[in-house]
Amino acid sequence: MTDTPGRAAGLQTSATVLTVRQVRDYHALTLVAPAVAERFRPGQFVALAVGGADSARLVRRCLPVYEVKPDYGGTVEVVFDHRGSADPGTGWLVSRRARDRIDLIGPLGRPFRLPRDPVRCLLVGGGPGAAALFSLADTLRRRECTVHFLLGGPTAGAVFGAQSAQRIGDSATVVTEDGSLGEAGTVREALPAVIEKTGADVVYACGPTPLLRAVSAVATEFGLPSQVSVEEFLRQTAVCGTGLCMTCVLPMIDDDGVTRMVRACADGPVLRGDRVRWGDLGTIPFDALGAPRALGGAL
Amino acid sequence: MTDLTTRIGPLELANPIVTAAGCGGTGRELARFFELARLGAFTTASVMLQPRAGRPTPRAAETPSGMLTAMGLPGPGIDAFLERDLPWLAEQDVPVIVSVAGNSREEYAEVARRLNAVRTVAAVEVNLAAPNVEDRGRMFGRLPGPAAEVVRAVRTAVRRGVPVLAKLAPDVTDLVNVALACVDAGAEGLSLINTMTGLVIDPTTLRPALAGVSGGLSGPAIRPVALRCVYEVHAALPTVPIIGSGGVASGLDALEFVLAGASAVAVGTALFRDPTAAPRILRELEEALSDRRIGRLADAVGLAHRPPGRVPPQISPRRGAASPGRVSEPEEKLP
Ligand SMILES: Cc1cc2nc3c(=O)[nH]c(=O)nc-3n(C[C@@H](O)[C@H](O)[C@H](O)COP(=O)(O)OP(=O)(O)OC[C@H]3O[C@@H](n4cnc5c(N)ncnc54)[C@H](O)[C@@H]3O)c2cc1C
Numbered sequence: 001m002t003d004t005p006g007r008a009a010g011l012q013t014s015a016t017v018l019t020v021r022q023v024r025d026y027h028a029l030t031l032v033a034p035a036v037a038e039r040f041r042p043g044q045f046v047a048l049a050v051g052g053a054d055s056a057r058l059v060r061r062c063l064p065v066y067e068v069k070p071d072y073g074g075t076v077e078v079v080f081d082h083r084g085s086a087d088p089g090t091g092w093l094v095s096r097r098a099r100d101r102i103d104l105i106g107p108l109g110r111p112f113r114l115p116r117d118p119v120r121c122l123l124v125g126g127g128p129g130a131a132a133l134f135s136l137a138d139t140l141r142r143r144e145c146t147v148h149f150l151l152g153g154p155t156a157g158a159v160f161g162a163q164s165a166q167r168i169g170d171s172a173t174v175v176t177e178d179g180s181l182g183e184a185g186t187v188r189e190a191l192p193a194v195i196e197k198t199g200a201d202v203v204y205a206c207g208p209t210p211l212l213r214a215v216s217a218v219a220t221e222f223g224l225p226s227q228v229s230v231e232e233f234l235r236q237t238a239v240c241g242t243g244l245c246m247t248c249v250l251p252m253i254d255d256d257g258v259t260r261m262v263r264a265c266a267d268g269p270v271l272r273g274d275r276v277r278w279g280d281l282g283t284i285p286f287d288a289l290g291a292p293r294a295l296g297g298a299l
Numbered sequence: 300m301t302d303l304t305t306r307i308g309p310l311e312l313a314n315p316i317v318t319a320a321g322c323g324g325t326g327r328e329l330a331r332f333f334e335l336a337r338l339g340a341f342t343t344a345s346v347m348l349q350p351r352a353g354r355p356t357p358r359a360a361e362t363p364s365g366m367l368t369a370m371g372l373p374g375p376g377i378d379a380f381l382e383r384d385l386p387w388l389a390e391q392d393v394p395v396i397v398s399v400a401g402n403s404r405e406e407y408a409e410v411a412r413r414l415n416a417v418r419t420v421a422a423v424e425v426n427l428a429a430p431n432v433e434d435r436g437r438m439f440g441r442l443p444g445p446a447a448e449v450v451r452a453v454r455t456a457v458r459r460g461v462p463v464l465a466k467l468a469p470d471v472t473d474l475v476n477v478a479l480a481c482v483d484a485g486a487e488g489l490s491l492i493n494t495m496t497g498l499v500i501d502p503t504t505l506r507p508a509l510a511g512v513s514g515g516l517s518g519p520a521i522r523p524v525a526l527r528c529v530y531e532v533h534a535a536l537p538t539v540p541i542i543g544s545g546g547v548a549s550g551l552d553a554l555e556f557v558l559a560g561a562s563a564v565a566v567g568t569a570l571f572r573d574p575t576a577a578p579r580i581l582r583e584l585e586e587a588l589s590d591r592r593i594g595r596l597a598d599a600v601g602l603a604h605r606p607p608g609r610v611p612p613q614i615s616p617r618r619g620a621a622s623p624g625r626v627s628e629p630e631e632k633l634p
């Protein structure tokens with residue numbers, strides 16, 4: 001179909017599968033999607049329809065982009081977790097083979113905001129979401145920023161991209177809870193020392209919600225801005241990825257000080273860490289705009 | 300060329316494909332994928348008097364051929380809607396059906412009254428699946444009495460000439476009775492169906508999957524239920540125009556609704572999977588009609604109610620190729 005502006009502009013494409021491979025505990029899927037690759041900015045995601053053209057699976061899978069490359073006119077590589085998952089949607093993705101087609105929408109969402117000056121950046125990641133940090137690192141380096149990594153996870157297999165981080169980062173710290181890779185410990189425990197050692201001016205993060213919460217809190221303690229991508233929350237709540245359905249909302253403090261429910265897919269996935277009400281995720285805070293209290297306690 | 304124009308009471312639509320309430324965002328999100336002018340009409344999410352945050356997450360769970368949602372009718376409230384969303388929609392060259400909801404009959408009427416301030420509302424759809432605070436949170440559309448009261452209040456509040464449509468959910472004992480009551484109360488059309496209530500339990504947490512516990516089931520899973528509702532109501536009220544909806548994902552799905560008695564067809568959750576579903580379904584419907592040598596959409600409305608034997612030429616069920624039928628020319632009008 002080429003008769004719609006969105007399709008003509010490449011926002012929605014039938015992308016050809018190039019490879020599906022396992023990377024540690026995760027799967028990486030590379031798709032040929034030139035228009036998406038061309039417009040992609042670090043922090044954006046893609047939404048894949050699963051189950052094929054005749055499928056009645058309505059929920060798109062919103063996945064972080066690891067890298068875009070110019071090969072074959074432009075490719076996009078996404079990373080996801082299918083370990084022990086009962087999700088037939090990611091199971092379908094895992095079983096794709098070269099030349100299969102997948103309906104893809106992207107790039108979607110707001111990207112990471114980039115610093116104007118060549119500052120020291122700390123990139124913190126965990127889970128499959130860490131994948132989103134590597135294209136960011138490239139972009140930051142092109143702007144002559146220094147790039148430091150802090151990656152963590154429960155086990156070695158759960159840490160995505162440790163080697164790439166060693167290679168391209170000015171420094172790379174890896175922590176695992178069981179000590180099977182890098183130092184034993186959690187990102188939260190390691191973060192203050194890494195901030196001090198690297199002299200970070202700004203903190204970027206992507207991954208599981210508890211990690212983002214910790215990063216935002218520590219960054220704020222140090223007086224640093226944090227840009228976090230709510231990758232896991234989006235993956236768990238999103239239905240459409242395009243801002244239509246309102247299923248992916250989380251409470252965030254707006255510029256006017258009022259808490260509003262914002263869409264992770266369309267208003268995020270990259271948000272200011274200090275503005276997200278992490279403790280209230282999965283709730284409607286009583287003081288949020290339009291919270292049930294405003295209805296006279298009726299609901 | 301197939302004549303796709305259709306009427307919902309006094310409202311004429313260029314084609315029968317409309318968006319379902321709450322499934323097309325503010326319109327801006329869909330407009331990134333196609334020009335809204337290609338729709339028969341755009342239906343807004345249900346607008347309430349006050350801004351409303353809705354339910355906590357998780358709000359959705361995937362189910363076989365569908366999804367369960369407990370959104371809690373989130374929205375900006377009528378003031379922000381009139382200031383921000385409606386003016387933008389009015390510029391899109393598409394009829395706008397504004398869905399309204401309330402916690403009480405008075406609130407429905409007040410929201411509807413505020414719409415009179417603008418000239419850009421093509422129709423008002425009354426979402427009768429909203430929870431009625433005075434009825435332990437059960438929906439207004441559950442019984443003919445409360446449904447009719449709400450419709451009457453909205454009809455009185457809305458300027459004459461702007462049709463009022465009643466949108467009903469299938470979780471009722473006697474849908475035809477509720478529909479009749481709404482029409483008696485002044486509804487010029489019916490929108491069938493809203494989601495039906497369901498439950499999903501998460502085997503990991505051992506708790507309901509949605510924060511709202513139960514939710515509304517939508518998607519292809521409810522299509523047969525929706526078709527049955529349209530068929531029954533059309534049989535009972537053949538002159539009342541119906542917007543049919545419930546799991547429409549293709550042109551043939553839309554055709555089924557038309558044959559059951561729908562004058563227009565709303566596309567809902569299919570938009571989440573495929574934001575360009577509406578123009579695609581329209582094109583497929585047009586093909587399906589011309590494959591069956593039906594020149595006017597209006598001629599197909601309710602065709603399934605004709606007695607067997609009096610059907611257009613037989614064609615293979617999934618596609619084009621007409622084979623010589625046993626019976627009449629498609630153009631032939633029935634008495
Ligand atoms: C994403 C999505 C958005 C939609 N938006 C709209 C829309 O804007 N307008 C429209 O007409 N249709 C819409 N639909 C169709 C439809 O889902 C209904 O609006 C729906 O039946 C009720 O709204 P809800 O999904 O927000 O669920 P909820 O309001 O959470 O209701 C779910 C069920 O619980 C009941 N319920 C809700 N609150 C209470 C309470 N306090 N006490 C007891 N029971 C309660 C409801 O009656 C309903 O049966 C939408 C469908 C989807 C999938």
Ligand code: FES
Pocket residue numbers: 237238239240241242243244245246247248263264265266
């Ligand atoms: S996933 Fe649908 S609005 Fe965000």
